Amino acid sequence: MCESNAYLKDGENEVLLMESVDIIEPYENGLKLMDIFGKQLFIQAKIKDMTLLNHRIILERCPPFNVQESTSCLSKVST
Amino acid sequence: MCESNAYLKDGENEVLLMESVDIIEPYENGLKLMDIFGKQLFIQAKIKDMTLLNHRIILERCPPFNVQESTSCLSKVST
Numbered sequence: 001m002c003e004s005n006a007y008l009k010d011g012e013n014e015v016l017l018m019e020s021v022d023i024i025e026p027y028e029n030g031l032k033l034m035d036i037f038g039k040q041l042f043i044q045a046k047i048k049d050m051t052l053l054n055h056r057i058i059l060e061r062c063p064p065f066n067v068q069e070s071t072s073c074l075s076k077v078s079t
Numbered sequence: 080m081c082e083s084n085a086y087l088k089d090g091e092n093e094v095l096l097m098e099s100v101d102i103i104e105p106y107e108n109g110l111k112l113m114d115i116f117g118k119q120l121f122i123q124a125k126i127k128d129m130t131l132l133n134h135r136i137i138l139e140r141c142p143p144f145n146v147q148e149s150t151s152c153l154s155k156v157s158t
Binding site: 022 | 081082083100101102103104105115125126127128129130131132134
């Protein structure tokens with residue numbers, strides 16, 4: 001099986017958000033994730049990086065408090 | 080192997096862009112893709128959808144001619 005696990009980057013830590021992710025789609029100003037069982041998760045986050053061979057998808061929260069930033073959510077790599 | 084193929088949506092067609100994609104990262108106002116052999120590709124595009132079980136990553140070009148649109152590249156599903 002080629003699903004991946006999605007982790008949410010929280011400072012230095014990576015918190016497991018969803019296992020066995022099959023589908024990822026942009027959704028409004030965030031992402032929709034669906035796992036292999038059909039469970040859906042909506043999160044205001046962007047893809048930070050993905051390494052499919054390692055089955056890892058790293059997400060990063062879009063700051064909801066900054067409208068100007070959040071319009072460009074998903075379009076830039078945060079440094 | 081759990082790599083996927085990346086396709087670029089061009090109207091009704093989907094053109095194979097890169098096979099055996101391992102890594103996807105946001106890069107400037109587009110994406111960086113790297114395949115399992117280390118070959119890199121930079122494209123001004125956003126992820127339209129991904130289905131990992133089907134090994135399919137569908138990308139969609141960000142229109143370079145529309146600055147307002149391109150700032151929100153990757154943040155919305157185009158309809």
